[in-house]
Amino acid sequence: MSALTRLTGAEARLFLREPVSAFFALAFPAVLVIVLGNAIPAFSEPSPDFGGQRPINLYLPIVLALAIGTVTMTSLLSVLAQYRERGVLKRLATTPVKPSALIGAQLGVNVAALVAGSALMMLTAAVAFGSRGPENWPALLVAYLLGAGAMTGVALFIAAVTPNARASAGIGTLVYFPMLFFAGVWTPGDMMPDGAQRVADFTPLGAASQAMQAAWSGDWPQPLHLAVAAGYTLITGALAIRLFRWQ
Amino acid sequence: MTVIEVNGLTKRYGDRTVVDGVSFTVAEGEVFGILGENGAGKTTTVECISGLRTPDAGSISVFGLDSSADREELRRIIGVQLQESQLQDRLRVGEAMQLYASFYRDPADWRELLAAVGLTEQVRMPYAKLSGGQKQRLSIALALIGNPRLAILDELTTGLDPRARRETWRLIRQIRDRGVTVLLVTHFMDEAERLCDRLAVLDGGKIVALDTPAALIANVGDVDGYRANLEDAFLALTGTDRDN
Ligand SMILES: Nc1ncnc2c1ncn2[C@@H]1O[C@H](COP(=O)(O)OP(=O)(O)OP(=O)(O)O)[C@@H](O)[C@H]1O
Ligand SMILES: [Mg+2]
Numbered sequence: 001m002s003a004l005t006r007l008t009g010a011e012a013r014l015f016l017r018e019p020v021s022a023f024f025a026l027a028f029p030a031v032l033v034i035v036l037g038n039a040i041p042a043f044s045e046p047s048p049d050f051g052g053q054r055p056i057n058l059y060l061p062i063v064l065a066l067a068i069g070t071v072t073m074t075s076l077l078s079v080l081a082q083y084r085e086r087g088v089l090k091r092l093a094t095t096p097v098k099p100s101a102l103i104g105a106q107l108g109v110n111v112a113a114l115v116a117g118s119a120l121m122m123l124t125a126a127v128a129f130g131s132r133g134p135e136n137w138p139a140l141l142v143a144y145l146l147g148a149g150a151m152t153g154v155a156l157f158i159a160a161v162t163p164n165a166r167a168s169a170g171i172g173t174l175v176y177f178p179m180l181f182f183a184g185v186w187t188p189g190d191m192m193p194d195g196a197q198r199v200a201d202f203t204p205l206g207a208a209s210q211a212m213q214a215a216w217s218g219d220w221p222q223p224l225h226l227a228v229a230a231g232y233t234l235i236t237g238a239l240a241i242r243l244f245r246w247q
Numbered sequence: 248m249t250v251i252e253v254n255g256l257t258k259r260y261g262d263r264t265v266v267d268g269v270s271f272t273v274a275e276g277e278v279f280g281i282l283g284e285n286g287a288g289k290t291t292t293v294e295c296i297s298g299l300r301t302p303d304a305g306s307i308s309v310f311g312l313d314s315s316a317d318r319e320e321l322r323r324i325i326g327v328q329l330q331e332s333q334l335q336d337r338l339r340v341g342e343a344m345q346l347y348a349s350f351y352r353d354p355a356d357w358r359e360l361l362a363a364v365g366l367t368e369q370v371r372m373p374y375a376k377l378s379g380g381q382k383q384r385l386s387i388a389l390a391l392i393g394n395p396r397l398a399i400l401d402e403l404t405t406g407l408d409p410r411a412r413r414e415t416w417r418l419i420r421q422i423r424d425r426g427v428t429v430l431l432v433t434h435f436m437d438e439a440e441r442l443c444d445r446l447a448v449l450d451g452g453k454i455v456a457l458d459t460p461a462a463l464i465a466n467v468g469d470v471d472g473y474r475a476n477l478e479d480a481f482l483a484l485t486g487t488d489r490d491n
C-alpha cells in the first residue's frame with residue numbers, strides 16, 4: 001500500500017470521528033431537502049410562484065452547490081489551516097513522505113464525503129419527493145466536478161495566503177455566505193435580482209450552480225459558466241501550489 | 248566516520264542573523280548536545296541540519312548528503328523530533344505509530360517502542376487526550392520509529408517527569424549502543440552532562456564553546472569557592488551580549 005493510500009485511510013477515519021463536519025458533509029444536504037420539501041407546499045408540482053416550474057427541480061441543483069460550498073469552505077479549509085498551524089505538515093516533512101501527500105489525502109476524503117452526501121441527497125429526493133434527477137446527467141457531472149474543483153481551489157488558495165487557522169476560518173466564512181447567495185440559496189431560479197445575477201456569473205459557486213441548474217432542466221450549461229468554474233479551478237489551484245507554506 | 252559536518256552555517260530572518268557562521272562535526276555513534284539560551288539559534292541550527300529550513304550560507308553534510316539538495320534521501324535515514332509539533336487531535340497513539348512506521352523501509356517494532364517510552368496503556372487514546380509529557384514521549388517514539396541512523400531531538404525531555412526523563416536517557420543510550428548517532432538540544436544541565444559525549448554552547452547564533460562536558464567544567468575552575476558544575480560553565484559562557 002502506498003503512503004498516500006494509508007494516509008487517506010487514516011484521514012477518512014479521523015473525518016468520521018469529527019461528528020459535526022461529518023454530519024454537514026454527509027447528511028446535511030439530504031436533511032435540507034427534507035426540510036425544504038416539507039416547508040414548500042407542492043414541492044414536486046409545477047407552481048406559478050416558481051414560474052411554472054417544479055420547485056424541487058429548482059432547489060436540488062442549488063443544494064448540490066451548497067454542499068460543495070460547505071465541504072470546501074468549512075471542513076477542508078479548516079483542516080488544512082490547522083494541520084499547518086499545529087505542525088502536522090512539518091512533522092510529516094521530517095519523514096520520507098511529503099506533506100503534500102497529507103493534503104492529497106484530505107482532498108480525497110473531502111471529495112468522497114461530498115460525493116457521498118450529494119448522492120444521499122439525490123436518493124432522498126427521489127424516494128421522498130419522487131425526483132427524477134437531472135435531465136442531462138453528463139452536463140450535470142461536468143458542472144458538478146468543475147464547481148467542486150473551483151471551490152477546492154479557492155479553499156487551497158485561502159489556506160495558502162492566510163497566516164493562521166483563525167484567519168483561514170474567518171476568510172472562509174466571509175467567502176462562504178456570499179457564495180451561497182450567488183449560488184441562489186435564498187433566491188432560486190429567476191428570483192435573483194439582475195445585478196446580483198451578473199456578479200454571480202463570475203463567482204465560482206454562482207457559475208457552477210447555474211450550470212447545474214441548466215443541466216438539471218435538460219439544457220447544456222452556458223459556456224461562460226463552465227469557463228468561469230474551470231478558470232477558478234486552474235488559477236486558484238496554481239496560485240495555491242505556488243504560495244502554500246508548509247510551516 | 249563523520250556523520251554531520253556543518254561549515255559556516257548562517258541563517259537570517261530579515262536583517263537579523265540568528266545563526267552566524269556555525270561549524271562543527273559529529274562522529275558516528277556520538278551523542279552530541281547543543282546548549283544555549285532561549286533564542287540562541289538551536290532549533291534553527293538543527294532544523295537546517297534536518298533539511299527543514301534552507302541556510303542562507305554555509306554547507307551541511309549529513310552522511311555525505313547535502314541537507315538542502317538531498318532532502319529526500321536524508322529523510323529515510325534520519326529521525327527528527329521537533330520542538331513544537333502536534334498530531335491530529337483524534338488520531339490514536341497506536342494508529343500514529345503504525346502510520347508513521349509504514350513510511351519507512353525497515354521500521355522499528357512500534358509496540359516495543361511504545362513500551363520503551365511508557366505509552367503501552369495509552370495505545371488507544373486519541374492524541375488530544377494525552378498529557379503534555381505523554382505527547383512528548385509519543386513524539387520521541389515517532390522520531391525513532393524509522394530505525395534512523397541519526398536521531399535529531401529538539402528539547403528531548405522538556406515536559407517529562409523525572410522518571411520518564413531517566414527512562415528516555417536509557418532509551419537514548421540503547422540506540423547509541425546500536426550505533427545510532429544522536430544530535431540533541433536540551434536546557435537540562437544534568438541531561439547534557441550525563442548523556443552527551445560533547446557539547447556545543449550557542450550564544451547569539453555563534454558557537455562560544457565546544458568540548459566534552461568535563462572539559463567545559465574544568466575550564467571554569469572554582470566559582471565562589473566551590474567546584475564549578477556545568478551550569479556554572481554554561482552561565483559563564485553565555486549571555487555576554489545581554490543589555491542588562
Ligand atoms: N521563522 C522565523 N521567522 C523569524 N524569526 C525566527 C524564525 N524562527 C526563529 N526566529 C528567530 O531566530 C532566533 C533563534 O530562534 P530558535 O528557535 O533557533 O531559538 P532556540 O535556541 O531554539 O530557542 P529556544 O530555547 O527558545 O527553543 C529567535 O530570536 C527567533 O525569534
Ligand atoms: Mg528551540
